[in-house]
Amino acid sequence: MAELLKVNDLVTQFKTESGVVKAVDGVSYYLNEQEIIGLVGESGCGKSVSQLSVMQLIRPPGKIIGGEVLFHGQDLLKYPANGPEMRAVRGAKIAMIFQEPMTSLNPVLTIRQQLTEMLVLHMKMNEEDARARAIELMGLVGIPAAERRIEGYPHHFSGGMRQRVMIAMALSCNPHILIADEPTTALDATTQAQLLELMKDLVQRLKTSLVIVTHNLGVVARYAQRIYIMYAGRIVESGTTKDIFQRPRHPYTIGLLKCIPRLDEEEGTKLVPIVGLPPNLINMPATCAFLPRCSWKIDKCFKEPWPELTPVNGNHFIRCYADTSEYKK
Amino acid sequence: MAKQAIINEFREAPPRVSEWQRFFRVFFQRKIVLFGLIILALLVLTAIFAPLLAPFSPVRGDMAESLQQPSWKHWLGTDIQGRDSLSRLIYGSRTALAVGFGSVILAGVIGVGLGMLAGYAGGITNMIIMRIMDALMGFPMILLALVISAILGSGLLNVIIALSVATLPGYARVMHGLTLTIRENDYILAERGMGASNIRVMFMHILPNSLPSMIVLITIQLGALILAEATLSFLGVGIQPPDAAWGAMVADGRRYLLTHPWLSISPGIAIMLVVFGFNLVGDGLRDALDPRLRGIL
Numbered sequence: 273m274a275e276l277l278k279v280n281d282l283v284t285q286f287k288t289e290s291g292v293v294k295a296v297d298g299v300s301y302y303l304n305e306q307e308i309i310g311l312v313g314e315s316g317c318g319k320s321v322s323q324l325s326v327m328q329l330i331r332p333p334g335k336i337i338g339g340e341v342l343f344h345g346q347d348l349l350k351y352p353a354n355g356p357e358m359r360a361v362r363g364a365k366i367a368m369i370f371q372e373p374m375t376s377l378n379p380v381l382t383i384r385q386q387l388t389e390m391l392v393l394h395m396k397m398n399e400e401d402a403r404a405r406a407i408e409l410m411g412l413v414g415i416p417a418a419e420r421r422i423e424g425y426p427h428h429f430s431g432g433m434r435q436r437v438m439i440a441m442a443l444s445c446n447p448h449i450l451i452a453d454e455p456t457t458a459l460d461a462t463t464q465a466q467l468l469e470l471m472k473d474l475v476q477r478l479k480t481s482l483v484i485v486t487h488n489l490g491v492v493a494r495y496a497q498r499i500y501i502m503y504a505g506r507i508v509e510s511g512t513t514k515d516i517f518q519r520p521r522h523p524y525t526i527g528l529l530k531c532i533p534r535l536d537e538e539e540g541t542k543l544v545p546i547v548g549l550p551p552n553l554i555n556m557p558a559t560c561a562f563l564p565r566c567s568w569k570i571d572k573c574f575k576e577p578w579p580e581l582t583p584v585n586g587n588h589f590i591r592c593y594a595d596t597s598e599y600k601k
Numbered sequence: 602m603a604k605q606a607i608i609n610e611f612r613e614a615p616p617r618v619s620e621w622q623r624f625f626r627v628f629f630q631r632k633i634v635l636f637g638l639i640i641l642a643l644l645v646l647t648a649i650f651a652p653l654l655a656p657f658s659p660v661r662g663d664m665a666e667s668l669q670q671p672s673w674k675h676w677l678g679t680d681i682q683g684r685d686s687l688s689r690l691i692y693g694s695r696t697a698l699a700v701g702f703g704s705v706i707l708a709g710v711i712g713v714g715l716g717m718l719a720g721y722a723g724g725i726t727n728m729i730i731m732r733i734m735d736a737l738m739g740f741p742m743i744l745l746a747l748v749i750s751a752i753l754g755s756g757l758l759n760v761i762i763a764l765s766v767a768t769l770p771g772y773a774r775v776m777h778g779l780t781l782t783i784r785e786n787d788y789i790l791a792e793r794g795m796g797a798s799n800i801r802v803m804f805m806h807i808l809p810n811s812l813p814s815m816i817v818l819i820t821i822q823l824g825a826l827i828l829a830e831a832t833l834s835f836l837g838v839g840i841q842p843p844d845a846a847w848g849a850m851v852a853d854g855r856r857y858l859l860t861h862p863w864l865s866i867s868p869g870i871a872i873m874l875v876v877f878g879f880n881l882v883g884d885g886l887r888d889a890l891d892p893r894l895r896g897i898l
Contacts, residue, residue: 329794354798367794368791371787378806379788379810390795
């Protein structure tokens with residue numbers, strides 16, 4: 273499988289009145305063709321910002337300070353953020369779906385106007401062909417009576433239906449990569465499952481790679497082939513889904529897994545929360561950022577700076593000094 | 602099959618109320634709005650058909666008939682130069698509308714464009730544009746229009762330019778604020794994520810979303826502009842005689858207020874009615890277009 277996207281040492285910061293927020297602090301990952309990866313972390317750990325940086329959609333006061341985003345071997349960060357090269361990538365080559373389906377569609381334009389806009393813009397279709405293709409896309413994402421509903425406004429659609437429209441829009445130009453930024457967070461549980469199945473199904477059919485950004489390990493468990501765990505702007509553990517779920521090695525990942533309820537547990541087993549809060553991204557300690565919340569910490573953690581990602585087993589990497597190898601679920 | 606009929610009723614979609622139907626229902630709900638609309642319709646019709654409606658020429662008078670009392674021949678009497686007051690009133694509607702729409706279009710297009718650009722671009726562009734607008738706003742509207750009229754000279758076009766400059770910051774301010782709110786919406790980010798250019802985002806997404814508010818502002822401004830034109834003409838820097846303008850008619854009639862009060866009062870009433878009409882329609886539009894008032898019928 274060929275490498276489609278490779279992000280090297282990406283750094284994105286926000287200059288605010290109280291200081292520089294290091295939202296993304298040296299993140300590296302890669303994505304192969306037709307692969308589904310998961311990017312997991314709690315709120316404010318930089319997962320969304322890292323994805324917006326890939327698309328160069330960061331607005332002031334945010335700024336991409338350094339790193340590379342190699343897409344088909346070409347560094348996207350070399351292009352000006354609003355230049356024609358970047359605009360040709362967005363939507364056509366790399367498409368994005370956002371968290372809030374209720375606000376991701378323009379309320380004053382019809383679904384047809386919004387669905388055909390990209391087809392006309394990127395695929396150079398005429399209005400008529402674009403409309404036919406839009407109806408086809410709506411059918412593809414499971415919207416019934418597309419012929420009639422296409423002239424409707426976003427407020428005629430429910431949250432789940434709007435997210436389906438967003439998926440149709442994102443996939444309309446056959447992108448190479450689809451970035452789904454918490455695509456199901458705002459939806460109820462049954463709709464979540466339906467949409468994830470739909471997305472998996474569509475990306476397989478269209479041979480698109482998928483990046484699922486989420487705070488919910490359960491969401492990626494079923495769909496992703498590899499998972500990256502982020503904490504305080506950095507990746508702390510990466511590996512195959514099997515590695516992460518069966519042999520988690522970073523204390524943070526272990527903590528995350530301990531707070532997922534399981535059906536096969538003994539009755540009365542308590543969930544173990546990760547105590548404390550993530551560090552303030554303005555005042556980042558030189559040591560491991562997870563240190564105060566960690567239950568595996570050793571003396572070395574207090575003296576040495578945060579280690580680099582080190583392999584523990586083949587393709588499984590962690591950023592930790594402690595020996596967690598004896599951890600058993 | 603009665604059961605089936607009931608089940609079928611559930612399946613049928615409820616009647617759809619289109620946006621336009623909803624708009625008209627709310628708009629015409631208050632009778633007073635209809636009254637405003639009738640005033641404005643009469644004004645527009647009068648302006649269009651002025652040559653047919655006016656019994657005499659608005660500019661040529663007969664000195665022999667100077668300062669006549671109202672009669673069957675001259676319904677509103679004649680002025681000092683013997684011109685038929687009713688005819689001048691009818692032709693004055695053309696001036697009022699030309700100034701109103703002329704300056705709204707001129708100032709509206711430039712103001713909305715500048716406000717949107719400043720709000721969307723932010724940074725130094727925003728600073729420069731909005732500080733200039735603030736400076737313009739510092740002057741009272743009439744004073745600024747007076748100064749510009751004095752520099753450019755009088756006449757219809759110059760009055761339109763003067764009033765446009767004076768009202769420009771209003772549009773820019775409102776549009777600037779609207780742009781700042783709208784551009785933070787997720788759909789703008791989504792749109793940029795789909796590869797839309799800045800120009801496209803501004804004109805396809807920000808502008809249509811700001812139109813409801815701008816339409817209300819423009820309608821209310823129309824009334825204010827007609828009043829401002831009357832003020833300028835009253836002060837003698839607006840429309841020059843012999844062209845008919847309501848403000849100038851009020852000013853001319855002032856000297857004969859005790860003996861021939863209708864000369865000043867009739868154009869005064871015309872100005873009042875028209876401004877009233879625009880404000881009523883503006884209120885009606887706001888009720889019908891403001892999303893916060895939606896759903897209240």
